[in-house]
Amino acid sequence: MTILQAIKEAAHFLEKKTALSKEECKIEADYIFMHILKTCKSKLYTILDEKISETKTEKINAILQLRLKKPLSQILNKHLFYNDEFYINDKVLIPRPETESFIDEILRQGDLFYKEKNRCVLLDAGTGSGCVGITIANERSDWQVIMSDISMDAIKVAKRNVLLSKYNNVSVICSDWLKPFAYDSLDIIFSNPPYISTNDLQIDKSVLDNEPSIALFSTEDGLGDIKKIIRNAKKTLSHSGMLFLENGCSQSLTVKSILESEDFTDIRVHLDYNKCGRFTSSKNKNG
Numbered sequence: 001m002t003i004l005q006a007i008k009e010a011a012h013f014l015e016k017k018t019a020l021s022k023e024e025c026k027i028e029a030d031y032i033f034m035h036i037l038k039t040c041k042s043k044l045y046t047i048l049d050e051k052i053s054e055t056k057t058e059k060i061n062a063i064l065q066l067r068l069k070k071p072l073s074q075i076l077n078k079h080l081f082y083n084d085e086f087y088i089n090d091k092v093l094i095p096r097p098e099t100e101s102f103i104d105e106i107l108r109q110g111d112l113f114y115k116e117k118n119r120c121v122l123l124d125a126g127t128g129s130g131c132v133g134i135t136i137a138n139e140r141s142d143w144q145v146i147m148s149d150i151s152m153d154a155i156k157v158a159k160r161n162v163l164l165s166k167y168n169n170v171s172v173i174c175s176d177w178l179k180p181f182a183y184d185s186l187d188i189i190f191s192n193p194p195y196i197s198t199n200d201l202q203i204d205k206s207v208l209d210n211e212p213s214i215a216l217f218s219t220e221d222g223l224g225d226i227k228k229i230i231r232n233a234k235k236t237l238s239h240s241g242m243l244f245l246e247n248g249c250s251q252s253l254t255v256k257s258i259l260e261s262e263d264f265t266d267i268r269v270h271l272d273y274n275k276c277g278r279f280t281s282s283k284n285k286n287g
């Protein structure tokens with residue numbers, strides 16, 4: 001069988017056996033073949049007429065069977081985020097494209113801050129795999145990036161991913177949100193905290209079964225951790241320091257009003273590519 005025929009068969013198998021869309025099945029099939037054939041997408045397309053060996057077919061079939069139980073990123077232990085392939089296991093959230101789409105906005109606003117103050121200390125609070133902190137550190141060599149998480153399992157993954165960092169500007173610590181940080185010590189806080197309500201019945205079964213609950217659920221209708229971060233950000237952020245928060249689709253107006261009640265200024269809700277209010281950015285007028 002040629003590689004092209006085998007990819008088509010794999011995509012067809014995923015279409016039949018999983019809830020993925022046709023497009024997602026095609027992307028995953030390509031990704032599995034790139035992994036097994038140790039090649040990139042552009043090279044894969046140049047060898048489509050070549051025959052695939054039996055050993056490789058067996059390996060691909062084994063991945064397809066596993067895919068019925070687990071997300072592909074957990075099977076392959078890797079996930080592409082922005083420009084890098086991050087190590088992933090079942091102890092961390094699989095990085096989401098929504099989060100990736102917010103990186104450029106953080107860089108844009110952070111650049112304005114850096115231009116004015118000539119420094120930028122950024123905390124990625126609840127870093128998980130470290131995908132956000134490491135990406136930002138790689139994009140801005142002059143910024144100092146701290147990544148924190150309460151889960152030691154996540155810290156181990158983030159530390160492993162620090163190997164992807166290009167400059168010596170990232171550190172990792174274990175902490176409960178902002179507790180160890182001194183007054184006025186941070187210029188930017190980014191957090192994608194757990195924000196799903198513990199009563200949410202609509203959560204995707206694959207997410208529920210495979211991703212760590214500490215990364216997903218929060219009390220107070222999903223807003224418990226967001227509230228803690230906002231209250232403490234006020235103290236730890238420097239003057240005009242910025243807070244970037246990810247939240248659930250239906251939560252952005254409530255997050256905005258919590259920010260208002262805690263005296264944050266320049267509050268903006270940012271939409272994701274589904275036109276859903278997924279992020280807020282705001283400034284600390286104190287500090």
Ligand SMILES: C[S@@+](CC[C@H](N)C(=O)[O-])C[C@H]1O[C@@H](n2cnc3c(N)ncnc32)[C@H](O)[C@@H]1O
Pocket residue numbers: 092093094095096099125126127128129130131132148149150151154175176177192193194214215216225
């Ligand atoms: C939704 S995941 C985000 C992971 C990563 N930042 C991303 O966007 O892919 C939330 C992360 O917050 C961490 N977390 C949960 N409670 C925490 C706490 N009290 N203090 C610090 N981190 C916490 C979890 O372990 C998890 O890694």
